Amino acid sequence: MLEIQGLTRRFGQKKAVDGVSLQIPAGQMVGVIGRSGAGKSTLLRLLNRLAEPSEGRILFNGKDVTALRGRALRDWRTDCAMIFQQFNLVQRLDVLTNVLIGRLNHRHGMMAKIGSLLCHFSPEERAMALAALDRFDLLSTALQRSDTLSGGQQQRVAICRALMQQPRLLLADEPIASLDPRNARTVMDALTQVNRDGITVLVNLHHLDTAREYCDRVVAMQQGHVVFDGPPSELNSARITQIYGLTEAEFQAEAAAAVNARSEFEFPRQPALA
Numbered sequence: 001m002l003e004i005q006g007l008t009r010r011f012g013q014k015k016a017v018d019g020v021s022l023q024i025p026a027g028q029m030v031g032v033i034g035r036s037g038a039g040k041s042t043l044l045r046l047l048n049r050l051a052e053p054s055e056g057r058i059l060f061n062g063k064d065v066t067a068l069r070g071r072a073l074r075d076w077r078t079d080c081a082m083i084f085q086q087f088n089l090v091q092r093l094d095v096l097t098n099v100l101i102g103r104l105n106h107r108h109g110m111m112a113k114i115g116s117l118l119c120h121f122s123p124e125e126r127a128m129a130l131a132a133l134d135r136f137d138l139l140s141t142a143l144q145r146s147d148t149l150s151g152g153q154q155q156r157v158a159i160c161r162a163l164m165q166q167p168r169l170l171l172a173d174e175p176i177a178s179l180d181p182r183n184a185r186t187v188m189d190a191l192t193q194v195n196r197d198g199i200t201v202l203v204n205l206h207h208l209d210t211a212r213e214y215c216d217r218v219v220a221m222q223q224g225h226v227v228f229d230g231p232p233s234e235l236n237s238a239r240i241t242q243i244y245g246l247t248e249a250e251f252q253a254e255a256a257a258a259v260n261a262r263s264e265f266e267f268p269r270q271p272a273l274a
C-alpha cells in the first residue's frame, strides 16, 4: 500500500502539489490527468524522491519514505522505477546494454559500480535482460544501437530497463506523449503486462480515452489539488467539463499542445542530417 498524506511541494510562492492525500493499494494501475501545470510530474517526482516534499509524508507498506536517507533512499529509488516521455536511453549504446543499466541500482560498492560501467554484467543479469526484451518483442533488437529503434520500441526498452530494477512501483511520466497511436498502444499494453505482475503503476497521461481504457482508477489534478479520484467510468465528458470548465475536446487539445511544447523545449528537433 502506498499512502500519500498531505503532500505539498512549494516552488517559491507556488504550490505545485498542494495537500495531496491518496491511498493506492498494491497492484493498482492509476492514471493521473490534469491540465498543464496541474502538478502531475511533480507528484511522481516526489514519490521517488527526485523532488523533496515541503510538507506531508509518503508511506510505503507503513515505511516512511520521506524520511529515508543514504543507502535506504537509494534502495527506495530501486523499488520505485521511473520512465519518461523521452525514454532517456543512452542513444549510442546498444539496446541490451541500456537494459542492463537498470541493474546498476542493485550494485553496492565502488568496484561493483565500476564493473557495471565497464559493462561487466553476470550471465544471470544478461539472461534476465534478454528475457525482458523477449517478453516485449524486442529480442531481435538487442545488439542494435538504441537510436535506431522507433519511439515505441525505445519506450519498451526503457520499461525493460525499469524492470531490471525489480521495482514494486513503476512511475511513468507521459510515457506515450511522443508516440503515434500504434506505438502508444504497444507501450500501454507493456505497462499493463507489468501491472499484471503485481507492480503498482502510476502513469501521467494527457489522453483521457487512454486513461479510461487502461487504468483501474483515475486521479485528476488541478492547481496541485486532487479534484477527482475514482473509476474511469465516472470520469465522463460532463464531469470533465464540471471540473475543468472545458469540453473534453478542448481539454484534450490543450493537454496535447502542452506536452508537445514541453517536448520541443526540452528536446528541440535536430536539423536533418544531410
Ligand SMILES: Nc1ncnc2c1ncn2[C@@H]1O[C@H](COP(=O)(O)OP(=O)(O)OP(=O)(O)O)[C@@H](O)[C@H]1O
Pocket: 011, 014, 015, 016, 017, 034, 035, 036, 037, 038, 039, 040, 041, 042, 043, 258, 259, 262
Ligand atoms: N523546478 C521547478 N521550479 C519552479 N517551478 C516549478 C518547478 N517544477 C514545476 N514547477 C511548477 O509547478 C507547477 C506544476 O508543474 P508540473 O510540471 O508538476 O505540472 P504538470 O501537471 O506535470 O504539467 P505539464 O504536463 O505541463 O508538465 C507548474 O506551475 C510549474 O511551473
